[in-house]
Amino acid sequence: MSSVKIVNLNKSFNNINVLKSINLSINEGEIISLLGPSGCGKSTTLNIIAGILDFDKGDILFDGNSIKNIPTGKRDVAIVFQDYFLFPHMNVFENIEFGLKMKKIKKCERNKKVQELIDLVKLNGYEKKYPSQISGGQKQRVAIARSLAINPKVLLLDEPFSNLDINLRQEMREFVLNLQKKLKITTILVTHDKEEALMMSDKIAVMVNGEIKQFDTPKNLYEKPNSKVVANIFGERNYISGKIYNGLFENEYVKLSLDIDKNESLDNVELMISKENIEINNENYPNGVIGKIKKKTYLGENTIYEIDIKDFILKVSSNKHFYEVNQNVKINFNLENVVYFTQ
Numbered sequence: 001m002s003s004v005k006i007v008n009l010n011k012s013f014n015n016i017n018v019l020k021s022i023n024l025s026i027n028e029g030e031i032i033s034l035l036g037p038s039g040c041g042k043s044t045t046l047n048i049i050a051g052i053l054d055f056d057k058g059d060i061l062f063d064g065n066s067i068k069n070i071p072t073g074k075r076d077v078a079i080v081f082q083d084y085f086l087f088p089h090m091n092v093f094e095n096i097e098f099g100l101k102m103k104k105i106k107k108c109e110r111n112k113k114v115q116e117l118i119d120l121v122k123l124n125g126y127e128k129k130y131p132s133q134i135s136g137g138q139k140q141r142v143a144i145a146r147s148l149a150i151n152p153k154v155l156l157l158d159e160p161f162s163n164l165d166i167n168l169r170q171e172m173r174e175f176v177l178n179l180q181k182k183l184k185i186t187t188i189l190v191t192h193d194k195e196e197a198l199m200m201s202d203k204i205a206v207m208v209n210g211e212i213k214q215f216d217t218p219k220n221l222y223e224k225p226n227s228k229v230v231a232n233i234f235g236e237r238n239y240i241s242g243k244i245y246n247g248l249f250e251n252e253y254v255k256l257s258l259d260i261d262k263n264e265s266l267d268n269v270e271l272m273i274s275k276e277n278i279e280i281n282n283e284n285y286p287n288g289v290i291g292k293i294k295k296k297t298y299l300g301e302n303t304i305y306e307i308d309i310k311d312f313i314l315k316v317s318s319n320k321h322f323y324e325v326n327q328n329v330k331i332n333f334n335l336e337n338v339v340y341f342t343q
């Protein structure tokens, strides 16, 4: 297992800078995600770490040592792709054995290692099956076992769950996470799925347009995003424009008391409030803000209400499903850990 440090990494394709001074520090045994929209540079970063692509400027350090001049095969890195890339003419056992054969490990040692990996990824009984004879989840487990066979110091996962159906995806996420925790292997996961990143990562690097906008724990990123760009990656939020003075946030329809420095005074701010931090409560908040429900969308566990307050629409997520369109309601804001952005 290795710590990984990426320092001022730059990469251009045809004079277009697709990685703009990327910096990341990953502790030994951690799992981190690169999360961002399509084309932001996630796979490029992963391929550079693997040595599949070269880079223009910067450096990559494993345990403090540069791997710049170390060829792919000698980096002790394994990469698992979305399409698994299993060898179709080899059975499960032979696929897992492949890397060990390349390393010229003796037959009896190979057999022992492959058997251990088959036990680890729970593929006992499937040794003689070919990739075309097994399911997507099983193929993925073969790909993971094959990547682990070489005892990599760093495991790179490029959208490994995207080809699985939703139930299997959830099962495989948990499986890989348990494996990662058991083996304590430093892991970098590329994903564009926020839930996957939130559930699997010790830390998440939010990438947008070749830059890392924030690198932090899932909780901090969700609750304390440093910009609207980062906030929006984790789902739709409400932004209310107004001013801050004397510990209050105010605009023409709300006056809210904030737990902030009373000396803070700002004219143009946008207060970010998640849908979950607004409560509809007609009974207990005589002084709540009043609005009218314009739309309701039932989502099973929650209903999303769109509430009109003087022509401004607030989205509220509630587990009370009984409010109806055109009903007037009182709403209350949970302003703990409030986040605001200056314009």
Ligand SMILES: Nc1ncnc2c1ncn2[C@@H]1O[C@H](COP(=O)(O)OP(=O)(O)OP(=O)(O)O)[C@@H](O)[C@H]1O
Residues within 6 Å of the ligand: 013, 014, 018, 036, 037, 038, 039, 040, 041, 042, 043, 044, 045, 192
């Ligand atoms: N070999 C290449 N030649 C030219 N441009 C490339 C090459 N590979 C990637 N790019 C460009 O670099 C940018 C980053 O691509 P990359 O594949 O790293 O994005 P990504 O975040 O992994 O996207 P996705 O989620 O769609 O896989 C994109 O604009 C892409 O078009």
